[in-house]
Amino acid sequence: MRSVRARAALGATVVVALALIGAGISVLLVLRANLTGQAELRAEVVAREVAGQLALDVPYDRLETRDEDEYPVQVVDEDGRVVAVSKDLEAISGTGTDRVVPAPSAAPGQGSGSGSDDGDDGDDDLADDDGGTPARGEVDPDDPDFTDGTATVDGESADYRFASVRATTSQGVTLTVHAGAPLAAEQEAVGTVRGAMLVGLPVLLLVVAGVTWLVTRRALRPVEDIRREMAAITASEDLSRRVPEPDSRDEIARLARTTNETLTALEASVDRQRRFVADASHELRSPIASLRTQLEVGAAHPELLDVPGAVADTVRLQALAADLLLLARLDAGERPGRTTLDLGALVREEVSQRVGDRIPVRVSVPDSGDFEVTGSRGQLARVIGNLLDNAERHARDSVTVSVRTAERGDVLVEVTDDGAGVPADERERIFERFVRLDDARTRDDGGAGLGLAIARDVAVRHGGGLTADGAPEGGARFTLRLPAAG
Structure with a gap:
């Protein structure tokens, strides 16, 4: 991962992936909550309909429920005995009891004219008991309790959201109605959305990585041109060359202009240094040549030695060396x-x-x-x-x-x-x-x-x-x- 393009593509992909995963989880949670809420509402409506009938002392075998194949119902008394179930309910879980066969005897006062004990009530869809004409009871107005469970209706098992509503008969018997709403639609919708996300997320991440790679490559192309030209300048030692400046007004264009300004200053500094060396060599050559000539003449003809001239050239050479040394220290940043x-x-x-x-x-x-x-x-x-x-x-x-x-x-x-x-x-x-x-x-x-x-x-x-x-x-x-x- 030494390439800037690779790091940029990987970084963008990771960021987008985290954002999409977070958004997808949020969507799934919101979708599940909404669909579950709708199932709870349907289950509560069915449970309150049955509870209302029980509050009016409707006999168990005459309780009416909507779409019995879709909304399973289980009614239990205060002791947890099953007193009534919906038609074709074969198994149930999540309501506190898994019994689907009503108890042999129901609460007193239920159902007039239905006291027959020929044994057929145990296999009927709703259990029955002796009854009469009850007075009006009441349904618990509080919010129902909700639980998740399963039920088998007519041989088909599925997941349900159960609503539990309590009702009191005119004789003071408290019954609890468990009514379930199927979660198949919620599970199907959530599964569809989840599947679409699982399929679309990798494709989208590939697109993001590819686009980021191409865009970064295009954006960094001027940088590569600058690097290539700087390498050529270094190899050729030709400071008169300049790096290409893109037409854009972004950071890369400013980098190119700054690089060229640096090359200009460096070229001027090198030229100034070369002139300095050449001028210093020229200035040093004259007193050294003069001093050498005088010494050579003095060696061959001592009577012709110009001692004051030799001293003057030496002093001049010493002063020039001191000046050059001071300039060197100043250039070194002292x-x-x-x-x-x-x-x-x-x-x-x-x-x-x-x-x-x-x-x-x-x-x-x-x-x-x-x-x-x-x-x-x-x-x-x-x-x-x-x-x-x-x-x-x-x-x-x-x-x-x-x-x-x-x-x-x-x-x-x-x-x-x-x-x-x-x-x-x-x-x-x-x-x-x-x-x-x-x-x-x-x-x-x-x-x-x-x-x-x-x-x-x-x-x-x-x-x-x-x-x-x-x-x-x-x-x-x-x-x-x-x-x-x-």
């Missing part, structure tokens, strides 16, 4: 620290260490401001240093760094210079890795195009951001935004 620090104090500290800058940096940090942020002190110091390095590289006469609080409570660090500025259409591209504008494509100052990319990545991972725009006095302005601590 989370910044949770240290609370004063960003204004950090800016003053970073500026105070830049004693060899070409242009002195002017600092504007209010003494009364609250500039606490949460993050990694080393990474945030790296961001400020990169921004100042970038401003020093492009400024003509001045570099300014200021710290202030924004309206939303964020802490802003602004670094401005009076250089040529950044063109509006290049203000996002400069934050890409290894990107340098045309006027900055020189390696004399050690720039590899990673400083601004690192600064933005660190800012984003601290919950903030880094943007570039034009300064009011000309040049470029870089704004670092970080959420305030707490």
